[in-house]
Amino acid sequence: GENVEQHPSTLSVQEGDSAVIKCTYSDSASNYFPWYKQELGKGPQLIIDIRSNVGEKKDQRIAVTLNKTAKHFSLHITETQPEDSAVYFCAASRPTTARQLTFGSGTQLTVLP
């Protein structure tokens, strides 16, 4: 089955700096790659996603890039703010009917004021 590895497990940045989280996947058939943000005591929330026919996608301060050849994708957060502090998960899914997501192990991002 699919295996998703995520790095780093913890990341601290100064407010206003950029943060980058990287994931690799094993199944070349995977074609959908979402990113989730989880705040303390809450369920994960979808923040951005990318499909395999696109190399990059942006939404305000966040962007995701995908390299299908190398089978890795990354989340970029610019101009970080304290409210960006949370756990971030990457995920991947194959084009099956049920679209089961396989998640990475998560990155605890701390934005220092």
Place this chain on the structure above:
Amino acid sequence: DAGITQSPRHKVTETGTPVTLRCHQTENHRYMYWYRQDPGHGLRLIHYSYGVKDTDKGEVSDGYSVSRSKTEDFLLTLESATSSQTSVYFCAIRTQGLEGGYTFGSGTRLTVV
């Protein structure tokens, strides 16, 4: 959160007892999923459903069963709880069509003593 609720939010139970967790949605989505979240493992799929009475196993299904007798309810049962099943359990619904992202519930924190 797209009309998805989990109950109970917290539960402490003894080893060997049966436990049922409930996921309820109000928007008639076809696909529903149960994940468990453990430190260092991200979220792992337990079972999923693609319709009433239609369910299938995920990555970590041993010791768990599910039922879906109505579109809106997806139940997860631990037939005989063990300490290794202490975890946070999340239900999710697929809300964005064929390539959809998930919407997660707020989670159930289960402690087996």
